[in-house]
Amino acid sequence: MPPATVDLTEAARFVQLFKISGATATKQKPGYTAASRAFTVGGLDWLIEFPYGGSGNWIMFRARLISKGSGGVAASFGCRLVDPSPQGLVVDSPVEVIKSSIFYENRSLDVCLIKWSDLESSRHRKPKDDCIFVQCALTVLEPKDAVAWEAAEDAVASVPSSDLHLQLGELLRSQKGADITFVVAGEPVPAHRSVLAARSPVFMAGLFGDMREKASAIVEINDMEVEVFKAMLRFVYTDTVPELEQKGEQATLMAQHLLDAADRYGLERLRRICVEEMCRNxxxxxxxxxxxxxxxxxxxxxxxxxxxxxxxxxxxxxxxxxxxxxxxxxxxxxxxxxxxxxxxxxxxx
The missing domain is CATH 1.25.40.420 (Serine Threonine Protein Phosphatase 5, Tetratricopeptide repeat)
Structure with a gap:
């Protein structure tokens, strides 16, 4: 029986795949920097930047700590070129660079990934649209005190909170695997039959019962505003209604419209949320x-x-x-x- 393992350190990690279209053309615009959305790792806010033109002869990516008043944070930043094809994504790329540093507020760390001259002949560059895919990973070290080390053998890892609503929200946003399209006031809104049917008895009957929408991939809805329908769909996927977090009359008006939608599609929890919102305002x-x-x-x-x-x-x-x-x-x-x-x-x- 192998000896028990004791973790002496803890680390939080963020991984993101970036697509750079017109990669070689970015050399012609030095001084301009594209940046990711801010994200949180280890309780701190970060950015990943792509400086056009890179660093001289190199393609470069940069990790930057943007949290106010933070400092003395140990982290590593790695980048690797990947082949975006289904076969390529499962094979480790030989073009990979990892660096580490101590970060302070607004401190950045640059990773020079590959020379521009080498990129021209690389299998990772797609000549058709001159694009490359780069996977960036940021790992933030979180110190672990001695008491935690001693108790590690008996400790049970805490169960992370559910992020199912985030995953389903991303499924709705990305439209991947969508198998039905609602045309609402002339605007197409893709969705997934199984998710809709699982959440709404009306959708279950309409999409998997004997009603006419069963075999149709396109369903027209002409008596509802598209923003109301999208808000209802977001609730179906995520169980949240961010539109009702607005202040004042706008939230009440949206709640009124969503109450209609909730009754129409048998969404009892959404109905109660709308009633509560209107009672408060x-x-x-x-x-x-x-x-x-x-x-x-x-x-x-x-x-x-x-x-x-x-x-x-x-x-x-x-x-x-x-x-x-x-x-x-x-x-x-x-x-x-x-x-x-x-x-x-x-x-x-």
Missing amino acids: IGVDTVATTLALAEQHGCSELKSRCMKFILATPGNLHAVAATEGYKHLEASCPSVLTELLNLMVKGNK
Whole structure:
């Protein structure tokens, strides 16, 4: 039986594949730098940069620490050319460079990967569009104290939090494997049948039942705004609704539209999220349309809160009655106005 292993150090790692199109043409624009989005490794924020023209005769990549007030961070930065074909990605490239350094705020580390002259004949360069693929890896050393070393043998590794929502969100964003396209207000929106069916009983019936969409790869939706449909899809894939994190009326308007979508596709959790959002943000400009929706969708709690807001003061009632939403309420749900009148009469007794 082999001896127990004790980790003396811990490290966090970030790996990203970059595509450089028109690689050799970048030599003609020295002084310009392309940069990745900021990412977090070891609790610190970093960038990976590609300086056009590189360093003299070399193609160069750069790792930069951008976290404020940080310093004394040990990290290594490695780059390697890869063949993007399915066969090439599984074979280690002989063109690989790894360097390490101590980083401080805004300190960078350059890796000279390959000479421009060698790139011309490299199998990793695709002559058709003069592109190369470079895999960059940043590893940040995280110190481990002596107490942790002593307890390592008995310790159980903590289970990382689930990132399923991030993975499914990336699947939606990348559109990889999409097997159905919704055309919403003329705009195509690709998606995945299995994900939709797993989350919505309506999609399950529509895509895998006897309804007409079963065999169709394109489904037209003409009675919903495309941004609302995309927000609903994002919820289906990630169980989150970032659109409702906006402040004020915009979030309420989106919640109103999404409530319609949630009821239409049987998304009960999304329905509850929208109701909660509207309950928190009842105001003069939106309360009448929210009340109409509450009546139409059977949201008794939301309906009660809207009525209490309208009848709270005479000023509220007069202000709401002057809005376009009140006209909509009057036309679509006249019975609600009768209820309001009865409550107002009872309150005056």
